[in-house]
Amino acid sequence: MEKPQFxxxxxxxxxxxxxxSPADTEDRIYSAWETxxxxxxxxxxxxxxxxxxxxxxxxxxxxxxxxGTLHTGHALMLVIxxxxxxxxxxxxxxxxxxxxxxxxxxxxxxxxxxxxxxxxIRKSDLGREAFLKRVEQFAQExxxxxxxxxxxxxxxxxxSREAYTLDEKRTxxxxxxxxxMYDDELIYRKYRVINWDPKGQxxxxxxxxxxxxxxxxxxxxxxxxxxxxxxxxxxxETKVGDVAVAVHPDDARYQKFIGQTFTGTFCGVxxxxxxxxxxxxxxxxxxxxxxxxxxxxxxxxxxxxxxNLEVIPVINEFGKMTVGGEKLExxxxxxxxxxxxxxxxxxxxxxKEDKIKQNVSTAERTGAIIxxxxxxxxxxxxxxxxxxxENKSLKQLMQDAVSSKEIEILPERFDKNYFYWINxxxxxxxxxxxxxxxxxxVWYKNGESYVGIEAPAGEEWEQDPDTLDTWFSAGLWTFxxxxxxxxxxxxxxYHPTSVLETGHDILFFWIARMILMSTYLLxxxxxxxxxxxxxxxxxxxxxxxxxxxxxxxxxxxIIAKYGNDxxxxxxxxxxxxxxxxxxxENDIRGYGKFGNxxxxxxxxxxxxxxxxxxxxxxxxxxxxxxxxDELNSLITTVTTEMNEFKFSLAGEKLYHHFWxxxxxxxxxxxxxxxxxxxxxxxAKWILYLELMTLIKALHPFMPFVTEEIWSMLxxxxxxxxxxxxxxxxxIIEAWPTSA
RNA sequence: GCGCGAUUAGCUCAGUUGGUAGAGCAACUCGUUUACACCGAGAAGGUCGGGGGUUCGAGCCCCUCAUCGCGCACCA
Numbered sequence: 038m039e040k041p042q043f044x045x046x047x048x049x050x051x052x053x054x055x056x057x058s059p060a061d062t063e064d065r066i067y068s069a070w071e072t073x074x075x076x077x078x079x080x081x082x083x084x085x086x087x088x089x090x091x092x093x094x095x096x097x098x099x100x101x102x103x104x105g106t107l108h109t110g111h112a113l114m115l116v117i118x119x120x121x122x123x124x125x126x127x128x129x130x131x132x133x134x135x136x137x138x139x140x141x142x143x144x145x146x147x148x149x150x151x152x153x154x155x156x157x158i159r160k161s162d163l164g165r166e167a168f169l170k171r172v173e174q175f176a177q178e179x180x181x182x183x184x185x186x187x188x189x190x191x192x193x194x195x196x197s198r199e200a201y202t203l204d205e206k207r208t209x210x211x212x213x214x215x216x217x218m219y220d221d222e223l224i225y226r227k228y229r230v231i232n233w234d235p236k237g238q239x240x241x242x243x244x245x246x247x248x249x250x251x252x253x254x255x256x257x258x259x260x261x262x263x264x265x266x267x268x269x270x271x272x273x274e275t276k277v278g279d280v281a282v283a284v285h286p287d288d289a290r291y292q293k294f295i296g297q298t299f300t301g302t303f304c305g306v307x308x309x310x311x312x313x314x315x316x317x318x319x320x321x322x323x324x325x326x327x328x329x330x331x332x333x334x335x336x337x338x339x340x341x342x343x344x345n346l347e348v349i350p351v352i353n354e355f356g357k358m359t360v361g362g363e364k365l366e367x368x369x370x371x372x373x374x375x376x377x378x379x380x381x382x383x384x385x386x387x388x389k390e391d392k393i394k395q396n397v398s399t400a401e402r403t404g405a406i407i408x409x410x411x412x413x414x415x416x417x418x419x420x421x422x423x424x425x426x427e428n429k430s431l432k433q434l435m436q437d438a439v440s441s442k443e444i445e446i447l448p449e450r451f452d453k454n455y456f457y458w459i460n461x462x463x464x465x466x467x468x469x470x471x472x473x474x475x476x477x478x479v480w481y482k483n484g485e486s487y488v489g490i491e492a493p494a495g496e497e498w499e500q501d502p503d504t505l506d507t508w509f510s511a512g513l514w515t516f517x518x519x520x521x522x523x524x525x526x527x528x529x530x531y532h533p534t535s536v537l538e539t540g541h542d543i544l545f546f547w548i549a550r551m552i553l554m555s556t557y558l559l560x561x562x563x564x565x566x567x568x569x570x571x572x573x574x575x576x577x578x579x580x581x582x583x584x585x586x587x588x589x590x591x592x593x594x595i596i597a598k599y600g601n602d603x604x605x606x607x608x609x610x611x612x613x614x615x616x617x618x619x620x621x622e623n624d625i626r627g628y629g630k631f632g633n634x635x636x637x638x639x640x641x642x643x644x645x646x647x648x649x650x651x652x653x654x655x656x657x658x659x660x661x662x663x664x665x666d667e668l669n670s671l672i673t674t675v676t677t678e679m680n681e682f683k684f685s686l687a688g689e690k691l692y693h694h695f696w697x698x699x700x701x702x703x704x705x706x707x708x709x710x711x712x713x714x715x716x717x718x719x720a721k722w723i724l725y726l727e728l729m730t731l732i733k734a735l736h737p738f739m740p741f742v743t744e745e746i747w748s749m750l751x752x753x754x755x756x757x758x759x760x761x762x763x764x765x766x767x768i769i770e771a772w773p774t775s776a
Numbered sequence: 777g778c779g780c781g782a783u784u785a786g787c788u789c790a791g792u793u794g795g796u797a798g799a800g801c802a803a804c805u806c807g808u809u810u811a812c813a814c815c816g817a818g819a820a821g822g823u824c825g826g827g828g829g830u831u832c833g834a835g836c837c838c839c840u841c842a843u844c845g846c847g848c849a850c851c852a
Contacts, residue, residue: 043810043811044810056812056814057814248848248849255852268852269851269852270852271852272852283852317850317851318851318852319851319852321851322851322852323851323852326852327851327852328852329852330852334850334852335850336850336852337850337852339850393851395851395852396849396851450780450781451780453779453780454779454780454847454848457778457779457847457848458847458848461848461849541847542847544847610789610790610799610800611788611789611790611799611800612789612790613789613790615781616781616782616789617845617846619788619789621787621788621801623787623788623800623801623802624788624800624801626801626814627800627801627814628800629814630812630814630815631814632814633812633814634811634812634814634815636811636812636814637811637812637814637815638811638812639811640811640812641811641812642811643811644811645811677792678792681792683792685789685790686790686791686792689790689799689800692799692800693799693800700811700812701816701817704811705809705816708809708810708811
């Protein structure tokens with residue numbers, strides 16, 4: 038059967054007669070926003086959109102790594118932040134959202150190394166300079182992709198303030214921060230056992246360790262026949278570096294040996310073993326005695342420091358043995374382990390071999406098993422009292438910022454994780470043996486060293502070859518992006534920032550480090566609210582990852598299919614802070630339909646209010662007045678929820694009201710009134726008021742379709758009557774208030 | 777080992793200070809009424825993981841157990 042044609046006697050725009058097409062709309066709308074300049078708060082002030090003395094609202098975008106393209110996780114972060122920013126801008130605040138990218142030192146370097154590997158090139162073949170050129174080229178390409186993607190996602194970022202963690206300004210910030218910390222003796226260089234990644238050939242911080250449970254063999258044996266105590270270990274190969282055996286001070290079995298030294302030969306290596314007492318030894322585990330290898334275990338290193346023991350390195354940076362003659366030297370640790378285990382059996386020294394589960398630390402980036410090694414590295418002291426900060430340590434500064442409620446973490450339960458992490462925090466190792474990143478601003482000459490922003494004068498000064506942990510520069514992000522160390526107007530206006538929105542997986546890596554840097558360097562918090570989102574998962578709950586093959590869910594594909602507005606709604610509704618989000622294509626499709634529903638409702642309203650006389654006072658009949666009251670109370674509720682970061686609730690209420698109250702009840706009711714000529718003016722007024730209000734309130738959630746509709750409401754943007762001045766864009770329209 | 781979270785309609789999840797259980801999707805029945813079939817109307821569907829406690833009243837607070845997931849941790 039033929040469907041009756043919409044007669045369009047009121048000459049509605051052609052595009053409004055067809056179903057809504059995000060693909061034909063979104064790019065055009067984004068360009069209009071960019072051209073307007075309203076992503077930049079300065080422009081809003083110039084044009085009188087925002088008052089110069091208005092309250093500020095600022096967010097720094099967690100800078101995506103320049104390691105490739107944006108994924109759904111990035112899309113989620115862009116959506117949540119864009120909603121906040123659009124809402125705050127409509128409230129009339131000086132609203133700034135700063136974009137940027139992160140050089141992501143190790144991650145980017147290893148990515149490029151892998152690409153070069155495919156070409157059969159090693160980074161050592163290229164040399165430092167040529168290699169860095171390749172990395173920078175790669176980083177630039179990634180950057181361009183990322184920027185384009187962010188724009189596709191509708192992010193209302195102020196591109197005029199874009200920053201990069203490795204650009205010139207940020208380099209000055211990094212060096213200034215380094216120098217100040219060095220001068221305050223918070224940064225120091227020390228030889229100690231660190232986490233060595235044999236694959237990445239660099240030291241990594243404690244936070245970059247990932248523990249993996251593995252099967253291991255626990256060997257129980259004596260070093261030699263007349264040694265009085267048996268020890269247990271999973272790593273016999275390190276025992277050639279042993280200098281002591283530690284027992285619990287109260288252990289009756291071993292007390293009599295404490296303080297004695299025994300010498301002998303273990304697998305061809307001469308050892309001198311002193312029996313020491315340490316509270317940390319668990320009498321119940323193994324034999325209750327522990328072989329101490331100061332060079333290859335952090336715990337043992339500390340025992341050695343306390344007891345003044347010698348440190349004997351036996352493993353090198355490549356995970357190979359450096360002692361033991363022909364039998365062991367040059368062998369990989371795993372091989373040496375078997376050789377020693379066999380030797381123990383052959384010698385009749387092996388007493389027990391037990392299969393156990395063991396947590397081994399691996400490197401987050403390379404997956405390699407960490408080899409603890411003693412090395413000279415740079416550290417940040419987290420316990421030293423700082424005179425300029427009321428003698429508080431960095432640890433205390435981090436703690437106080439949150440415990441004082443100056444910084445609020447959403448959801449609140451992450452407070453506990455944060456405090457727990459701080460309590461267990463040890464000095465932060467900030468040097469890395471990689472090429473890509475901020476080179477440590479320290480120069481050496483004949484045993485002399487110089488720390489500064491610029492290289493010292495004179496030829497012979499040699500800069501430290503190491504680079505800084507990428508989180509050092511990231512820690513400065515809230516203020517380095519605003520111009521620090523210069524005293525800029527931006528810094529005065531927009532810092533502390535209002536909200537930091539990111540995934541809970543980088544609470545320690547990044548959020549804690551930003552709090553550290555900001556409270557120390559500026560004496561103020563970096564942000565007031567931390568909003569932590571969960572991880573985006575596939576519809577079946579699986580983690581999206583390349584190895585599972587479902588990381589192929591490209592946000593741009595979804596946008597091409599259903600539109601950005603639909604993706605946004607699917608990412609916001611049903612999503613609460615801290616909880617993972619299952620992204621289901623059905624939901625996205627559903628919200629795509631909602632966009633069309635809004636579109637069609639607009640067609641109906643515009644067609645019916647074409648002859649509405651705006652000079653006449655708005656007079657509503659009883660039921661329409663009730664509807665208006667309901668609308669007002671909806672807006673009040675939604676506003677409260679927006680202020681409390683409850684975007685899911687707010688979005689869902691707007692969705693539901695639009696569809697099931699405005700469309701299903703009010704529009705349907707108006708048809709009867711208009712066709713019967715009963716309370717026609719009231720019916721038209723309520724159509725108009727509802728549509729106007731809902732389009733505005735929906736804008737932060739669905740910016741494209743609402744802006745597009747807004748542009749088709751000629752001279753209707755003031756309730757009082759037709760506007761005569763040039764039409765404003767919806768992004769700078771005032772957030773609706775209940776009348 | 778310590779800590780955290782989840783467990784609510786078939787599925788995915790909301791539920792803000794304790795006050796008569798909600799949404800979306802799916803499924804069911806009916807309906808093409810000129811904004812929209814990317815639609816409408818209607819009905820159906822839950823002893824809120826188990827057990828105990830506090831309370832006039834508990835999805836929500838307390839205790840306990842179970843299952844799943846996550847974070848942290850120097851049992852060698």
